[in-house]
Amino acid sequence: MIGAGQAGLSAAGQLLRKRLRPNEDFVILDANDGPGGAWRHRWDALTFDAAHGIHDLPGMPLDPPDPAEPASRVVARYYGSYERELGLPIVRPVRVESVEHHTAPTENDGKAGHFTVTGADGRTWRARTVINATGTWDSPYIPYYPGIAEFNGRQLHTRGYSSAADFAGQRVLVVGGGTSALQFLLQLDQAGARTVWTTRRAPDWADRFFDSSWGVDVEASVSARTTMGLPPLSVVAATGLPVTEQYLAGLTSGVLISRGPLRRITPTGAVLDGPGPDGGAVPSQGHVADALLAPGGAAAGGLDRVPALTGRACTAVSTEDPLTTWETEVDTILWATGFRASMDHLSPLHVRERGGGVMMLPDGVSVVKRPGLFLVGYGASASTIGATRAGRRAAVQAAAASHPPQSGHL
Incomplete structure (x- = not known):
């Protein structure tokens, strides 16, 4: 697995429930020096009460924090507790440079082939499946204007x-x-x-209350684009x-x-x-x-x-x-023009469509062009609630695709 934000941690928790063994069956590569994902980089003036909340990680509700505390500290502490409580096998800091797929069968991989994940420091990992949960923070977008x-x-x-x-x-x-x-x-x-x-x-x-049914409607709207291989629109375009x-x-x-x-x-x-x-x-x-x-x-x-x-x-x-x-x-x-999906390391897999999007299956996590690759925190799962749900779906799919577990899954 690549990334230890909301989506990655949610997927990792589900992998444990599927009885995959930490370090033996899966590891998590995180580019950050510590827990918190992109939240650890947010400005201190963004307090928790102004951050529009985060969704609970599976099995560990967030105790109500001081609303005036910086959201970066709240989330980093919360994610760190989750990592320790579950004993997650997180390797950090590792910035993934590339992910490649090899179709030649090996003794362990059979006919399915395998992925090779290479870090910027030269270390490599081999896996049958890859859950990519790298989010958007590393890909800021600034549009061009004359002058x-x-x-x-x-x-x-x-x-x-x-x-x-x-x-x-x-x-x-x-x-x-x-x-x-x-x-x-x-x-x-x-x-x-x-x-x-x-x-x-x-x-x-927006002229409607942001309740659970609103979240489902937003996911459906965004998924309609990603299943056609179109780039996701900005969050506000879907939510108001x-x-x-x-x-x-x-x-x-x-x-x-x-x-x-x-x-x-x-x-x-x-x-x-x-x-x-x-x-x-x-x-x-x-x-x-x-x-x-x-x-x-x-x-x-x-x-x-x-x-x-x-x-x-x-x-x-x-x-x-x-x-x-x-x-x-x-x-x-x-x-304040947003971010794009951080997926340059996936370029060797050639999963992008001509317009820049990635064609996804209706489950919202499986990549049409590359079976065994799952994207979470992309498209409909860019929000914290969407990331949690997508993480669970990706873990279920990855565990099934890798059964019986032998070599590591990322």
Whole structure:
């Protein structure tokens, strides 16, 4: 198994229940120095109460932590306890460089062939099956925009963010439509930064409660793409943005109002194509929040006029469309534009389709082009609840494909 995050640990627990023996029948290779998966790299300002929760690992509920404690510490401690309690055979740090498949039969592998997993340090492991649970943290995505290379200020991705205090007094353009962008905007505003939010389309505020049936619907929606070999959409594209009291306050103040899509970047700022800084009309970005959280519509009946961007230097751009485009000076661009699946090490297996996706079987974990390879934390299982369920399914499939257990399974 490759990866020791939520999906990998869930799969490992299921392998134990299937009576596979640690170190003899399976091992877990983890690139991190300690437990926690991608969570151990999250910024300290992301407290547990702001992290939208995590799903319990199988057989070990998470004791309610201090909601103000950084989520990175809570999860690292929780995952570490799970690893110790189950006696999981985790080898770390091991960064996997490549996974290859050999079809030539051997004495132990019979006609099935085997996988060879090679670490960056040159160590190798051989296995009949591979459960890949590497997630997305190591593959940050920054889209291309004209002028991106000429910007004179600082640019950083979510992966490099540490503290809002680093941006106090700065003008910060936050790019992206997901929950990370929302958290950054609120933290930056509180820390004294002046923010502008840009999204490709109007924010998708969800008008339903995020319950268990919602999670099932999201998984079904994402699975419909992966079974066709299409790349998974972003998480927010499948879920929408949850409306909370905290986000409602940001909507009302204007901090969580998208100022339109980014058109291009200049050496000192950015050109946006949207409602502009003057509070121009926006197709009701706040109506969902009002409907859900304002008793009787008490919050002025919706944000018919968007609060203006005060204190920013903004000018119309005459060279384009002066009626819609405008320019704002910024010191920093924060790319909250998400991640892609970390699967470069699987390149020798040639499992990607022409469009970049991986065609999956309806179980959501089995790869059509490479029997014996299982992906968890990919597509529908990118959330913690999805990762837990997918980990169990992958372990069941891997144990069955490897029966009777002889050589190691990863």
